[in-house]
Amino acid sequence: MLEWILRGLRGGRVTTRYPACDEQPPARFRGRVDVLDDGQADPALEEVCPTAAILARDGRVRLDRGRCILCGACVQAAPDRFAFRPSYQTASPRREGLWVGAGQEADVWPAIRTLRDHAGALRNSVSVRHVDAGSDGSEEWEIHALTNPYYDVQRLGITFTPSPRHADILLVTGAVTAPMRRPMQLAFEVMPGPKAVIAAGTEACSGALTAGGEDVLGGVDRVLPVDVYIPGSPPSPIALLHGILLAMGRLGEERAA
Amino acid sequence: MTLEPLPTGRRELPVSLPGAPEDAPPGELRVRIAPRELAPAAKALHEVHARLVTMFLARSPEPSLVWVFALRGRLVVLRCPWEEGQEPVPSLGDAWPAARWAERELAERLAGLARPGAFTRPDPDRATRQVEGLDVFTLPYGPVRSGVFEAIQFVIETGGEDIPRLQTRPFFKHRGLERRMRDMTPERAVYVAERIAGIASVAWATAFSQAVEQALGVEAPPRAQRWRAVLAETERIANHLDVIAKEAETASLHVGQARFLIHKENLLRLQAALTGSRFARGALVPGGIRQECAIALDALLAALESFQRELRRDRKLFLGTASMTDRLIGTGQLDRETIEDYGAVGPLARGSGVAVDARHERPYGDYRRLGLQIVTHEQGDAMARIHVRFGEIAESVRILRQAIDQLRRRDGELRLPLPERTSGAGFGWTEAPQGELLAWVEIDDGRVANVHFAAPDLRNWALFEHAFPKDVLTDFAFIEHSFGLTPAGADR
Numbered sequence: 001m002l003e004w005i006l007r008g009l010r011g012g013r014v015t016t017r018y019p020a021c022d023e024q025p026p027a028r029f030r031g032r033v034d035v036l037d038d039g040q041a042d043p044a045l046e047e048v049c050p051t052a053a054i055l056a057r058d059g060r061v062r063l064d065r066g067r068c069i070l071c072g073a074c075v076q077a078a079p080d081r082f083a084f085r086p087s088y089q090t091a092s093p094r095r096e097g098l099w100v101g102a103g104q105e106a107d108v109w110p111a112i113r114t115l116r117d118h119a120g121a122l123r124n125s126v127s128v129r130h131v132d133a134g135s136d137g138s139e140e141w142e143i144h145a146l147t148n149p150y151y152d153v154q155r156l157g158i159t160f161t162p163s164p165r166h167a168d169i170l171l172v173t174g175a176v177t178a179p180m181r182r183p184m185q186l187a188f189e190v191m192p193g194p195k196a197v198i199a200a201g202t203e204a205c206s207g208a209l210t211a212g213g214e215d216v217l218g219g220v221d222r223v224l225p226v227d228v229y230i231p232g233s234p235p236s237p238i239a240l241l242h243g244i245l246l247a248m249g250r251l252g253e254e255r256a257a
Numbered sequence: 258m259t260l261e262p263l264p265t266g267r268r269e270l271p272v273s274l275p276g277a278p279e280d281a282p283p284g285e286l287r288v289r290i291a292p293r294e295l296a297p298a299a300k301a302l303h304e305v306h307a308r309l310v311t312m313f314l315a316r317s318p319e320p321s322l323v324w325v326f327a328l329r330g331r332l333v334v335l336r337c338p339w340e341e342g343q344e345p346v347p348s349l350g351d352a353w354p355a356a357r358w359a360e361r362e363l364a365e366r367l368a369g370l371a372r373p374g375a376f377t378r379p380d381p382d383r384a385t386r387q388v389e390g391l392d393v394f395t396l397p398y399g400p401v402r403s404g405v406f407e408a409i410q411f412v413i414e415t416g417g418e419d420i421p422r423l424q425t426r427p428f429f430k431h432r433g434l435e436r437r438m439r440d441m442t443p444e445r446a447v448y449v450a451e452r453i454a455g456i457a458s459v460a461w462a463t464a465f466s467q468a469v470e471q472a473l474g475v476e477a478p479p480r481a482q483r484w485r486a487v488l489a490e491t492e493r494i495a496n497h498l499d500v501i502a503k504e505a506e507t508a509s510l511h512v513g514q515a516r517f518l519i520h521k522e523n524l525l526r527l528q529a530a531l532t533g534s535r536f537a538r539g540a541l542v543p544g545g546i547r548q549e550c551a552i553a554l555d556a557l558l559a560a561l562e563s564f565q566r567e568l569r570r571d572r573k574l575f576l577g578t579a580s581m582t583d584r585l586i587g588t589g590q591l592d593r594e595t596i597e598d599y600g601a602v603g604p605l606a607r608g609s610g611v612a613v614d615a616r617h618e619r620p621y622g623d624y625r626r627l628g629l630q631i632v633t634h635e636q637g638d639a640m641a642r643i644h645v646r647f648g649e650i651a652e653s654v655r656i657l658r659q660a661i662d663q664l665r666r667r668d669g670e671l672r673l674p675l676p677e678r679t680s681g682a683g684f685g686w687t688e689a690p691q692g693e694l695l696a697w698v699e700i701d702d703g704r705v706a707n708v709h710f711a712a713p714d715l716r717n718w719a720l721f722e723h724a725f726p727k728d729v730l731t732d733f734a735f736i737e738h739s740f741g742l743t744p745a746g747a748d749r
Contacts, residue, residue: 003574004512014519026526028551030533050445071448071539072547084533131401132408134430137745138455138536141499144405145525148518162403179379179429180408183401209449214433215378234455236535 015152016238019245023238029086030070031239032231035063037081038102048077051208065090066098066205066219069233091230091243095221098205098231125157126248129167129191133184133220134210135174138234139201143171145237158244164190169247170197172224173234175207176217188224196227196247200240205229272305272328274298279336282471284619285684287334292346295324298335299349302326307333308600308613309355310695311711312363314339317682317699322346325684325695325711330618332684341367355600358719379426381410388414388421400429409744411721411733418729423722427715430748435708443469443543443675443698446705450696451538453710454746456496459488460689461746462541464710467621468685468698469543473675477622480669481545486623487557487660488528488537488550489687490653495524496690497604497646500741501575504643507734508581516571520564527552527560545672554665558658565654572647585640589724589736592637599720602713603692604649605740608642610635615688627659639739646741678703689713691742714746 016023025031038061045056053067054074061081063074074082092098130143146153147160161167164187172184188197199220202208207218220226230243245251275297276290290298307328315323320340326333339346349356358376365377386395399410412424434453438446443466450465451458463485470476477485502517525535531550532540540546575581591601596609606613612631616624632648634641682699692713699707717740724736 001578004510004578007570007574008512008515011516011519026530026533028533029529030539050441050448069448069452069538070534072533073445076547130405132406132430134432135407135745136452136455137407137743138458140405140407141456141525142535145518145522148522149515150519150522160405164401174430175432177430177432179381179431180400183381183408187401203452209452210432210434210437213437214431216432233452233538234536 011149014149015155016150018238018241019156019251023088025086025088025236025238027086028084029236030072030084031087031236032065032085032090033063033068033070033075033082034085035061035081035100035102036083038062041081045074045078045081048074051202051206051211060101062099062101064099064206065231066095066229067202067208068231069202069208088236088238088242090232090235090239091228091246093228093246095205095226095229098229125159126168126244127159127161127166128169128171128244129161129164129187130171130173131184131187133172133174133180133204134177134216135201135203136234139173139204142234142237142240143173143200146240151237151241153241153244156241156245158248164188165192167191168195169244170195170224171200171244172197172204172220173200175203175210176220176223178215178217181217181223184220185223197224198228198230198243198247199226200230200243201235202231202233205231208233272301272307274301274333274335276335281334282683284330285332285334287336290335290337292337292339292344295335295337295349296347299324299352302328302333303352306597308597309349309353310600310693311709312349312356312359313697313709313711314363314367315682315697315699315709316707317680317701323697324349327613327618327693332619353600354598354719355716358715362715376426377428377431379410379428381429384412384424386414390416392416393421399426407744413730413733415730420725420728420730420733423725425718425721427718427744427747430745432749434749435710438705438708441705442703443700443705446708447542448539451536451541453749454689454691454712454714454743455536456499456743457492457689457691457694457746458536458538459485459492459541460687460694461710463489463622464685464687464689464694464696465698465708466541466543466685467687468683468696469675469700471683471685472681472698472700473543473679474681475544475673475675477545478670478673479623480664480667481671482622483660483664484546484550484671485541486627487657487664488531488540490657490660491524491528491531492537493690494650494653495521495528496741497650498524500646500738501643503738504585504639504735505575505581507738508584510575510578510581513571513575513578513581520568520571523560523564527557531557542672544675545670547672549671554661558661561654561657561661565651568650576647582640584732584735585643585739586638588639588728588732589739590636590638590726591720591724595720595723596637599716599723601692601717601720603689603717604642604645605692605717605720607631607633608645608739609637613693615686615693619686621686623660626663627656629656639735642739642741675703689746691746692717710749712746712749714742714744717742718747
């Protein structure tokens with residue numbers, strides 16, 4: 001056992017300093033899609049997207065990150081309009097906040113303030129309960145990664161709890177399937193208040209590619225009140241952490257969006 | 258080690274089958290049979306130790322029931338013209354335990370999904386009891402379980418320690434993704450394919466792409482095949498490390514868990530540097546790959562070297578820690594007969610001495626040129642499966658080196674355009690980290706018309722209830738992790 005301890009110590013510190021310092025993703029990392037130019041476009045542009053996340057009407061182009069699976073079809077078809085940005089800042093406390101145009105990100109600050117009041121009691125330490133409502137399995141890997149030495153979320157007072165009765169935050173992955181609807185609802189009902197629900201992943205935000213499948217109800221907000229949406233297919237560990245910190249009300253105005 | 262291409266045709270088969278042979282691509286034998294010929298054909302195949310892969314309903318060239326067997330480096334495909342509403346075809350379930358779940362799923366899907374509580378639409382609150390006795394109780398474990406796990410349910414009947422009976426209930430996460438792919442172009446449907454089992458995105462996207470390429474008569478350029486192999490082997494290492502880290506976690510070997518999770522995270526970051534996605538999503542497309550991977554080959558090689566050096570020490574420590582290995586040795590024993598009866602695949606089968614590996618049996622893509630050594634262990638317990646995974650990690654690193662070497666030597670095209678508005682149907686397969694994955698794709702006028710995936714996860718979950726011959730409740734998590742399966746792949 002001593003050998004293990006020495007082995008662990010020899011590796012040195014690998015843990016990120018996020019959120020105190022920014023974490024730099026690799027240059028080509030597909031964190032989110034930004035709209036570079038939202039001027040008048042051919043409505044045929046909407047057809048490019050496999051999940052109907054692009055709206056090109058009324059003389060503007062809008063992108064719904066809550067549906068975007070980061071496939072890059074739009075970046076390839078219209079590189080002057082869309083571009084990948086290596087960023088982890090994707091979460092939003094409002095579904096509408098995931099709709100973006102050029103230049104400006106949606107103003108989600110009022111919603112964050114509301115959430116902060118509501119989540120005030122959660123601020124210092126939270127217990128998170130994860131429920132898989134029909135994910136593809138990769139979201140579980142990314143959530144599990146939060147406990148590895150690179151991210152080590154326990155240093156921020158975030159712990160994962162086996163029982164929903166201890167939980168402050170319900171972290172739901174995947175579009176909700178019919179058999180998972182009730183187990184997920186039950187887990188939410190037995191949680192003590194104040195509590196928050198996080199939809200983790202594009203599938204949990206809107207259903208994305210799985211929407212319209214047999215037995216798929218769609219995004220988590222069809223069943224539960226969602227406080228924070230974390231798009232991404234799957235969202236990376238830092239993006240998840242950003243969303244959890246949002247729900248805890250721990251991010252300042254300048255870092256939240 | 259590469260296999261010589263086998264000649265096709267009925268004469269060379271060690272078995273004589275009833276029915277009429279049909280045109281088939283090299284490496285496949287397709288036979289059209291009548292319903293009454295199924296039983297004798299299956300019996301003949303059983304005698305020569307063919308392995309049942311899957312059964313499904315095909316629409317091309319005409320609506321038919323299809324059974325796929327793997328036999329000595331070839332696929333044997335029995336096709337029986339059949340339409341919904343016709344008289345049912347006899348079941349193979351008695352002779353082939355491997356057919357039971359496949360038949361059940363197909364029958365329920367054909368009858369419609371309306372019935373909650375069915376096998377394919379489970380009701381978490383309803384469980385049937387079989388073991389009677391004093392102090393025997395039923396423990397429904399799941400679909401929401403302690404820890405960060407995917408949704409699946411196990412109904413455990415126990416007297417407190419031993420597990421006389423266990424039922425595995427998948428399909429809580431059935432999203433109907435095969436059906437969802439219909440009417441999409443193959444270039445778009447591959448996005449769905451890589452989201453069926455997210456932790457094996459590359460394997461699923463490769464199987465789908467190769468089936469489309471087979472159906473449309475194109476072949477991905479060699480450089481694209483090579484990159485596919487690089488991404489697939491990286492994914493395999495990450496999956497095996499995940500299993501090992503979870504075993505360490507279950508044994509409360511915290512430093513060990515941390516070390517293997519660090520390696521796994523490094524691998525995912527390598528995928529992100531290569532493709533922009535930590536799961537290599539959006540990299541593959543039918544006809545090749547979408548773009549050249551971004552990382553310099555020297556940097557990739559250096560990352561591999563340091564990974565291999567670090568892992569060697571952790572592996573030695575892991576295998577030398579008695580509190581760890583004691584929990585694995587003799588746990589979850591599966592004998593060779595059960596493995597063969599159920600047609601199990603992947604590290605699970607290789608841990609019981611059955612050398613099935615799609616990369617070797619029917620080499621595809623770059624594996625026709627790369628050498629491959631199959632890692633097997635005879636003991637059939639959780640320890641053997643972990644040994645297999647460690648061995649395969651080393652083997653994957655070796656394959657990666659070969660592939661990188663060849664990528665360095667030669668440049669080439671990355672993607673061929675698919676012929677437009679064409680029709681066709683074909684099989685594609687890969688060895689996913691969980692085992693052999695087979696895809697059947699029908700293309701009609703340039704759009705996907707019908708898809709079927711034979712997931713390694715579903716086939717291997719069927720064995721889970723047999724893995725508790727003398728094990729108790731506290732061994733449960735060790736056995737589950739040693740299987741290393743993902744419910745998302747099984748449920749589709």
